[in-house]
C-alpha cells in the first residue's frame with residue numbers, strides 16, 4: 744500500500760499578475776517515481792520548484808495553497824528552509840558541478856552542515872557516488888575537477904551531491920534533456936535504483952522516459968493539472984481527451 748509523503752492542495756502561483764498555476768492538488772507516494780509531463784510553459788517546473796521553496800528566490804511571486812510534507816506545512820513561517828532543501832533536494836537540467844574536485848563537490852553539503860571528520864566524509868562521498876552509479880568511473884580521480892567529466896558523468900556527480908546530505912525526496916528538472924541517449928539511459932537506470940531508498944519527482948519532456956521509469960505520471964496543461972494516475976493508465980487509458988491528445992502527439 745503506497746504511503747503518501749507529500750501532498751499539495753489548491754496550489755496557486757502568480758508571477759506578478761500572471762497566474763501560472765491555477766490550483767494544483769497532487770500527492771506523491773514514498774519510494775515511487777512521479778513524472779510531471781505537459782507541453783512547454785504549462786507550469787511543470789514552476790510546480791516542482793514550489794515543493795522545496797525554490798520560487799521564494801524569485802521577486803514578485805505569490806504562492807497560496809497547502810503543501811503537506813510528512814504532516815508539516817512546507818510554507819510555515821518557522822520552517823527551516825536549509826533543512827527543507829536538505830530533505831527535499833534538487834537536480835537541475837544542466838549538470839552544474841561546482842568548479843572543484845569530484846570529492847569536494849559531493850562533500851560540499853556535509854561540510855556546509857559542519858561535518859569535518861575525514862572518515863565520515865570519505866564514507867559519505869563513496870556511498871553517494873556508488874548510489875549515483877558513478878563510483879567505478881571516478882574512484883581513481885576523486886581529486887580531479889568535476890568539470891573535466893562528460894555531461895552524463897557530471898549529472899551523476901550532481902545526483903551524488905544531492906544524495907550526500909541524505910535527502911528524503913529528490914526533485915529533478917529535466918535531468919537528461921542536456922544529455923546524449925546513452926547517458927540519459929544511465930541516469931534512468933540510476934533513478935530506478937534510487938527509488939528503493941528515496942522518493943523521486945521528475946519533470947520530463949521525454950514521454951518515453953516517463954513511460955519507462957515513472958510509477959505515476961501527472962499531466963499539466965496551461966497551469967492546470969489535468970490528471971494524475973498510474974503511468975500505464977495515463978499512457979494506455981487516460982481519463983481526459985487532452986491527455987490522450989498530448990501523449991499521442993496531437994499537440995505539444
Ligand SMILES: Nc1ncnc2c1ncn2[C@@H]1O[C@H](COP(=O)(O)OP(=O)(O)OP(=O)(O)O)[C@@H](O)[C@H]1O
Nearest residue numbers: 758761763781782783784785786787788789790801
Ligand atoms: N520567473 C518567471 N517570471 C515570470 N513568468 C515565469 C517565470 N518562470 C516561468 N514563468 C511563466 O510561467 C509559465 C510556466 O512556466 P514553467 O517554466 O513552469 O513551465 P514548464 O511547463 O516547466 O515549461 P518548459 O517545459 O518549457 O520548461 C510560463 O508561461 C512561463 O513563461
